[in-house]
Amino acid sequence: MSITLPKVRVPYLLLFPGFAFLFTFFILPIVNLAQTSTQTPIAGGDTGQYEQTLAFSNYVNAFLDNREQFARSFIYATLATLFALAIAYPLAYAIAFKSGKFKNILLVLVVAPFFTSFLLRTIAWKQILGEEGFVVPTLRSLHLMGQQTTITSTSVAVVAGMTYNFLPFMTLPLYASLERIDPRTIEASGDLYANGLTTFRRVTVPLSLPGVVAGTLLTFIPAAGDYVNASILGSPNTKMIGNVIESRYFKIVDYPTAAALSFTLMAAILILVTLYIRKAGTEELV
Amino acid sequence: MATENPLSPEARSILGARISRRGVLAGAGGLGAAGLLAACGGSGGDSASSDNTVRWGNWPLYLDFDAKTKTYPTLEKFSKETGIDAQYFEDYNDNDEFFGKVQAQLKLGEDIGYDVVTPTDWMAARWIRLGYSQKFDLANIPNAGNILDSLKSPSYDPNRESTLTWQGIMSGFGWNVEKNPKGIHTLDQLFAPQNKGKIVVLTEMRDTIGVILMAQGVDITKVTEDQFMNAVDFMAGKISDGWIRGVKGNEYAEDLTSGDATAVIGWSGDMFILSSENEGKFDFAIPDSGGTISGDNLMIPSTASASGKANGEKLINYYYDPAVAAEVAAYVNYVCPVKGAQAEMEKIAPELATSEYIFPSDKTASRLQVFRSLTPDEETKWAEAFQKAQGN
Structure with missing residues (x-):
């Protein structure tokens, strides 16, 4: 019975399941990955046999070999985040302030795509943007697109797919922080003779900033490591770092390079995110 | 190729087989479910090996299946004829993935849960190199000689001592x-x-x-x-x-x-x-x-017990019987590696017996x-x- 327990222990007991989970599924794999990342092939060994030699040069080689894919990952992720923000902000704004009795339905609609698998939705985009979907033939018949131009297998399709797939992650935090804005602050702004635009710029946007930061992080981080969109909607010329890690691990059976790349990606994301949060100056995330 | 009939003879022979294939596809749903059940029933590793069983890990949709009775007819027949309990697991989905799953046990010499596995050529080569396979006792596989000449001596197993092609x-x-x-x-x-x-x-x-x-x-x-x-x-x-x-x-x-x-x-x-x-x-x-x-190969892992190995060899021998091979080929439609299966196919599905995809002629085979x-x-x-x- 909890009554007999000294009071101090209770919080730790409550934390235990969380710690146990993190230890098993986060700490242990990370340690294992770190160990793998500095291994080298056993001389005369078979495919997939490695030994620990503390080869930190793995990191340098892995990075230098794949600079292009790293750069592409961050460019695509940034673009997808910006597009998602541009789409989600008006959407969240409308739901929070203008939707009236439809608010709940609209929120359900934002989440609805999650009822289907991520993979299926991406494959659906491949059909929609494909040669015999309705987009390409329509654009072609309107002469907005050349006969030889295609959408799938281009960076446009990959960024579009990422934007679409991560849109709810952007919309929901934005909605949460817009919804929380006290309407009286907006009224007060009007009372002080600010017009609609000024009120939006000086009151609404700053107050929704925690939502913007949370939304951009929730979009950018998974987008930078994503490989599904690039492999389904892209071509060999649009491969991202996630695709490289996958192929290193499963196709080349080069576990050390895959592990080194994973760590480099993690570090790069961590640095970018830290800089971003510092710059955004938001202590409180939602 | 004439424009009014744009299909090659190869494709035409295949189109003739359409009905059989339809039956196959109709069975696919049921097969998936059966695979799932099999997986639940002790996905390989858990099921015990006894003297009277053989456990076979194979790729999905790779063995004749009766959607109505949810059984594998040729496998049932094998069990009836030999009294060996053949357990079939459709959990070989990917060469690398499967290898990753069982490698540690193979290294330690612990039972991996299969007496027969079906790796693709290059992966079979890796198993042989690493000593993860057992050589056949060819006395148990008199039908081994039925393998097509073109498949007789791959570089990784020149005398076919450890592998026999399942399908090509x-x-x-x-x-x-x-x-x-x-x-x-x-x-x-x-x-x-x-x-x-x-x-x-x-x-x-x-x-x-x-x-x-x-x-x-x-x-x-x-x-x-x-x-x-x-x-x-x-x-x-x-x-x-x-x-x-x-x-x-x-x-x-x-x-x-x-x-x-x-x-x-x-x-x-x-x-x-x-x-x-x-x-x-x-x-x-x-x-x-x-x-x-390329081929997927029947192979006996190093960890199979003596009885598992012997039963596995009987199973392999059974599937190298031309009549049985024809039955399987009529279902899976891959290149049949067994000599004499074509003649047997004439009896059960004559339209498939002329398919260059299942039975490549000598002329075709020489181009592969x-x-x-x-x-x-x-x-x-x-x-x-x-x-x-x-x-x-």
Whole structure:
């Protein structure tokens, strides 16, 4: 019975399941990955046999070999985040302030795509943007697109797919922080003779900033490591770092390079995110 | 090829088999469920090995299945004839994945839960190299001599002491008949202007590069590193010049149906299904310079017990009986590795007995080659070059 327990222990007991989970599924794999990342092939060994030699040069080689894919990952992720923000902000704004009795339905609609698998939705985009979907033939018949131009297998399709797939992650935090804005602050702004635009710029946007930061992080981080969109909607010329890690691990059976790349990606994301949060100056995330 | 009848004789013979295949597809749903049940019932590793059982891990949709009774007819018959309890697990989905799953146990010599496994050639080669397979007691497999001459001595097992082919898979050119009315028989025809940006090739290195190498006049049973790298460079060039749209696994079939691809380096079996499902809109041919053939192999892991091994050998022997092999081939439609199965096929499904995809004639078979096995160093280095060419 909890009554007999000294009071101090209770919080730790409550934390235990969380710690146990993190230890098993986060700490242990990370340690294992770190160990793998500095291994080298056993001389005369078979495919997939490695030994620990503390080869930190793995990191340098892995990075230098794949600079292009790293750069592409961050460019695509940034673009997808910006597009998602541009789409989600008006959407969240409308739901929070203008939707009236439809608010709940609209929120359900934002989440609805999650009822289907991520993979299926991406494959659906491949059909929609494909040669015999309705987009390409329509654009072609309107002469907005050349006969030889295609959408799938281009960076446009990959960024579009990422934007679409991560849109709810952007919309929901934005909605949460817009919804929380006290309407009286907006009224007060009007009372002080600010017009609609000024009120939006000086009151609404700053107050929704925690939502913007949370939304951009929730979009950018998974987008930078994503490989599904690039492999389904892209071509060999649009491969991202996630695709490289996958192929290193499963196709080349080069576990050390895959592990080194994973760590480099993690570090790069961590640095970018830290800089971003510092710059955004938001202590409180939602 | 005349325009009014754009299909090659190969495809026509396949189209004739459409009904059988339909039955197969109808059974697919039930099969998946059965596979699931099998997995629940103790996915390989858990089921105990007793003297009277044999546990076989195979790829999905790779054995004749009766959707009505939810049983594998040939396997049932085997159990009835021999009294051996044959347990079938459809959990060999990917060579690397399966290897990763059982490697640690193989290394420690602990039971991996299977007495018979079905790795693809190059993976079988790795098992043999690592000592993870057992040599057959050929006295238990008198039917082993029924293997097709073309499959008799692969470089990784020249005397077929540890492996016997389960089914063979051809690769060659596949195309959209409307866009390529004259068909595709050479690399130049593949890289014809109407296909620019709409060519998809296989992620299976040995098939894609194998077909390119053969077109370059290289013998893939003796390919050197320079020749291989040269072919990879050729592919990389075609990718960066915008000819090749993607390097894919089975998904290239979707690209063909969606119109994103008009020409591919693909597998005969897939092209066969596509063609029959789309009223002959697609066709397949072995390149003039030759195509590759690879096989999935029946093999006994080093960890199988003496009784498991003996029962496994009986199972392998049973499936090398021409009549049984024909029954399986009528269902799976891959290249049947067993001599005499064609004559048996005449009796059960005459329309399939003439299929060049199941029973390649001597002339066809002579145009198919097996990619040589690679050393571990080559395997890593070549795979790396092939992955890099695809932007990975």
